[in-house]
Amino acid sequence: MIGIICAMQEEINQMLLLMKNVKQIQSFPFNFFVGSIMGKECVAALSNVGKVHAAICCQAMILNYKPKLILNVGVAGAINEELQIGDLVIASGVIQHDFDISAFPHRKKGEISGINSVEIKCTPWIMEKLINFRNDFPQISFEKGTILTGDQFVNSLEKRLNLKKEFGGLACEMEAGSIAQTAFLNKVEFGIVRSISDGANNKSVNDFNSFIDLSSKNAAKLCSKFIESL
Ligand code: SAH
16 A cells, blocks of 8 residues: 545545546545555645644554554745746755754754754655656746745745755755654654745745646656555
8 A cells, every 4th residue: 555645625626637537535634535546555634734743643554454564745836046936946946944952951952852963864765756857847847845834825035035944955845854753763764755836035925826737737747656566
C-alpha cells in the first residue's frame, strides 16, 4: 500500500483523476480514498491545511493502512527566485521554520526537541527516483532541495527574504515538515513532491488561486509516474 497525503481538495482532485476503482472511506475527521494507480494499491488522504492536520492525518494513515511509503503531494510558494509557477520541487529535506527553541543555549532556530536536528531528511532512494523522472517531463523544470514548513501562508517579499536568509531552501508550504516528522518517528519511508503555485510575495494569494489546479496537476503526474515504477 502506497500512502499519499494532500492538504487541499484541489490537490487531491488531481490525484483522484489518476486513480482507479476509488472507494471513499470517511474516517472522521479525514477522507481516505482507497484505489490503485497504474495497478499499485494506494490510499490518498485529504488532511486539510497546516501542521496539526497533516500530522494527525499521517498518523491515522499509518495506523489504519500501514503504507510502505508515504508521499506528500501538493503546491508551494517559491523561496528561490529562479523557480517559476508549475516547476516541481522534490524535497531533499524539510525544516519547520516556525519551530523556535533558540532561546535555550546550543539550540538552533528550527531545531526540533527530541529529534535534535533542524532538517529532517527525506528517504534518499525516494528522492533520487523522483528527481530522475525529470527526463520524462521535459516541459517542466525539476529542482531538488530543502522545503520550509510553517503554519503561515507566506505572502510578502519581506517574509520570503527573511526565510531565505535564515534557512535557505527552495520553497515554503504548510504541511511537509509535520508529515516528515510523523513518518520519521514511525520509521516509515517518505518523499515530498511540491509544485510552485506562487512566489510567496504580495501577489501570492492571486497566483495561488489562479494556478493551484495547474500546479497540483504537475505534482500528481510525477507522483503517478513514481508509483508506476515501484
Ligand atoms: N485557501 C485555504 C488556505 C490555503 S493555504 C483556506 O482558506 O483554508 C496554502 C496551501 O498551499 C497550504 O496547504 C500550503 O502547503 C500551500 N502553499 C502554497 N503557497 C504557499 C505559500 N506562499 N506559503 C505557505 N504555504 C503555501
